[in-house]
Amino acid sequence: MDFMTIIQILDSTMRLATPLLLACLAGLFSERAGIFDIGLEGKMLAAAFVSAAVAAVSGSVWVGLLAGMGASIFLSLLHGLASITFRGDQLISGVAINFLAAGLTVVIGQSWFQIGGRTPSLSGDGRFLPINWPFAEALSETPVIGGIYSELISGHTILVYVSLLIVPLSWYVLFRTRFGLRLRAVGENPAAVDTAGVSVIRLRYSAVIICGVLCGLAGAYLATGLAAGFVKEMTAGRGFIALAALIFAKWRPWHALYACLLFGFLEAIGNRFQSIEIIGISVPVQFMQALPYILTVVILAGFVGKAVPPRAGGQPYVKER
Amino acid sequence: MDKMPKWADVVLIPLINFALAMFVSGLVILAIGKDPIVAIKTMIEGAFYTTNGVGYTLYYATNFIFTGLAVSVAFHARMFNIGGEGQALLGGLGVALMCLWIDWPHWTIALIFAAGAAAVFGAAWAAIPAWLQSKRGSHIVITTIMFNFIGFSLLNYVLVNNLRPTGSMDPASAKFVSSAHLPTFHEMLAPFGIAFSKHSPANVTFLIALLAAVLVWILIWHTRLGYQIRGYGHSESAAKYAGISPHKIIMISMLISGGLAGMMAINNVMGEAERLVLNATEGAGFIGIAVALMGRSHPVGVVIAAVLFGFLYQGGAELALWQNIPRELVVVIQALVILFTGALDNMVRGPVERVFLRLRGGAS
Incomplete structure (x- = not known):
């Protein structure tokens, strides 16, 4: 493996980690507020479809992005309605949202565009295009640094950089603001927050809306940044990998970044090689694909540090009367 | 406690939920510029007017009875087993191992061994998440989701590297x-x-599925173990106080659940395809969730809901x-x-309860 191959793998790691990271941070906000969300996959898928469809029709990727975020927020509010207002089972609601998105995207997509549930291919302004940083061309010939700068740092779409900025932003919001403190408190002990005179309902709804915005970004990136249009089932389990990364990161923003980079790296390796030789043993590609899930089970099992979810996670809050 | 009569809880509310789901689906059909009335007519004609349609309806229903029972048994112990899909995939592997090389003297013997292998493989795939839940506190929902993906990769590997006939390109086993x-x-007829x-493709497995429903009914409501499972599901602390071991109940209910999901494979793999393909389950494991929710985790309800979903599948x-x-x-x-019967249940339940309270108030 030469230097350029390594750079290329790291480059695709960046691109593949971005949707995971955005979805993972989405789940972070929701679950820190005590709303379990296994519907990340569905929200991403809905956002991917709507953003690609609207971008194709309007010709503007930004309009598409807004529409995609709208779709994702709508599903988030549905999840909120079920799990906050009607105190239903959050896990069942998440399952329902995943299927709703999987079904609706194809049904609507097929009747709208008539090309087998896909959306028309996007080009030009309909897509997020790579941003080339200054001097990237000129420096690309420089050994080592040139490769890193022109391939790895430069040449990504804006959403990749945005997702990286959202990591410190999430950390700041969650751990350095009053809103963040309350949000985390509502995920640990909602009764205490209620006693302090702060609305549990409003906090939890804010959390699911933030989750919807971030899932919308993730889905839009998939369909308009990473690919050039929507194809059916295009999230392909990424929402669940993001969920796995969230557990892996033990519900912390910076660790979410590392976990998503790791899982993105695994995907990049799996895309590039059919089988990998590690110390003389050939590792099949299926094992690489399953590795994020296996690692998550190992982490959940508590063999490598214990992953403890927010204490009030999954339980609807019932105000005392 | 009894705000409304039992029939309202068991029959009326699921029916209202289902009607709501169908109503919203009708709106979706309208939105894509089709006629919902024509659509439902097409579905009913396609699913019930010919024996071919009925056969397909019952074939799908057979799958859903198994997965619905699987989710139900776990529900009674308050375990949410989303892993039916993975367990059914692995059950298919068990069936394939029994049906690829051994020449059976009679199909009944083949069926017994294949069903046994399917149940063992499905149960084994549920055993790890169950053990992790009871001993390490890992959330069963997350681990069973992860095991669905791991199971898919495992099956993919086995099909590509071990079961695929030489010279064949697609990841599928040889004919049984x-x-x-x-x-x-x-x-049979x-x-x-x-x-x-x-x-x-409807086959003798449909009868096995009905038998399984009867056995689950006996297990849950007429055995000591079933009582313990329900007791644990209602209150963990009360069950512990009564000397019921949580570990035992989690393990047993999940093993039964996984075994039932795995046994679906005798219908779709052994009965229909007669070879193992990659995506043999086609999401039936997940439909078990909807079936169990609609059937209120009762075998009779599960069978009815499974036939209903069989109709939806064939009609679709x-x-x-x-x-x-x-x-x-x-x-x-x-x-x-799933949304209306599972997550938004309280949305319908609240108003219905109020109506019954008012009726009762008026009567007395």
């Missing part, structure tokens, strides 16, 4: 031995002079064929049923 062929409804479509295929409405409409209906 002919002695493992299960009688279809056509073959012919001696009685009843003509049943030759092409429908007809819609795709005649009305140019994609099959995925069924996934939308399934999602709405």
Whole structure:
């Protein structure tokens, strides 16, 4: 493996980690507020479809992005309605949202565009295009640094950089603001927050809306940044990998970044090689694909540090009367 | 406690939920510029008017009875087993190992061994998440989701590297031995002079599924173990106080659940495809969730809900064929049923309870 191959793998790691990271941070906000969300996959898928469809029709990727975020927020509010207002089972609601998105995207997509549930291919302004940083061309010939700068740092779409900025932003919001403190408190002990005179309902709804915005970004990136249009089932389990990364990161923003980079790296390796030789043993590609899930089970099992979810996670809050 | 009569809880509320789901689905059909009335007519004709349609309906229903029972048994112990899909995939592997190389003297013997292998493989795939839940506190929902993906990768590996016949490109096993062929409804009914479509995949497994439903009913409501499972599901602390071991109940209920999900494979793998393909389950494991929710985790309810979903599946295929409405409409209906019966249950329950309270107030 030469230097350029390594750079290329790291480059695709960046691109593949971005949707995971955005979805993972989405789940972070929701679950820190005590709303379990296994519907990340569905929200991403809905956002991917709507953003690609609207971008194709309007010709503007930004309009598409807004529409995609709208779709994702709508599903988030549905999840909120079920799990906050009607105190239903959050896990069942998440399952329902995943299927709703999987079904609706194809049904609507097929009747709208008539090309087998896909959306028309996007080009030009309909897509997020790579941003080339200054001097990237000129420096690309420089050994080592040139490769890193022109391939790895430069040449990504804006959403990749945005997702990286959202990591410190999430950390700041969650751990350095009053809103963040309350949000985390509502995920640990909602009764205490209620006693302090702060609305549990409003906090939890804010959390699911933030989750919807971030899932919308993730889905839009998939369909308009990473690919050039929507194809059916295009999230392909990424929402669940993001969920796995969230557990892996033990519900912390910076660790979410590392976990998503790791899982993105695994995907990049799996895309590039059919089988990998590690110390003389050939590792099949299926094992690489399953590795994020296996690692998550190992982490959940508590063999490598214990992953403890927010204490009030999954339980609807019932105000005392 | 009894704000409304039992029949309202068991029959009325699921029916209202289902009607809501169908109503919203109708709106979806309208939104894509089709006629919902024509659509439902097409579905009913396609699913019930010919023996071929009935055969397909019952074939799908057989899958859903197994997965619905699987989710139900786990529900009674307050375990949410989303892993039915993975367990059914692995069950298929068990069936394939039994049916690929051994030449059976009679199909009944093949069926017993294949069903046993399917149950063991499915149960084994549920055993790890169950053990992790009870001993390490890992959330069963997350681990079973992860095991669905791991199971898919494992099956993919085994199919590509071990079971694929030489020279074949697609990841699927060879055809099963002919002695493992299960009688279809056509073959079973012919001696009685009843003509049943030759092409429908409905087979003897449907009867096994009904038998499984009866056995689950006996287990849950008429055995000591069933009592312990329900007791644990209602209150963990009360169950512990009564000397019921949580570890034992979690393990046993999940093993039964996984075994039932795995046994679905005798229908779709042994009865229909007669070889193991990659995506043999086609989401039936997940439909078990909707079926169990709608059937209120009771075997009778599960069987009825499974037939209903069998109808939706077969009807959905007809819609795709005649009305140019994609099959995925069924996934939308399934999602709405899960949403209304599972997550938004209180939305319907509240008003209905109030109506009954008012009626009772008026009567007294």
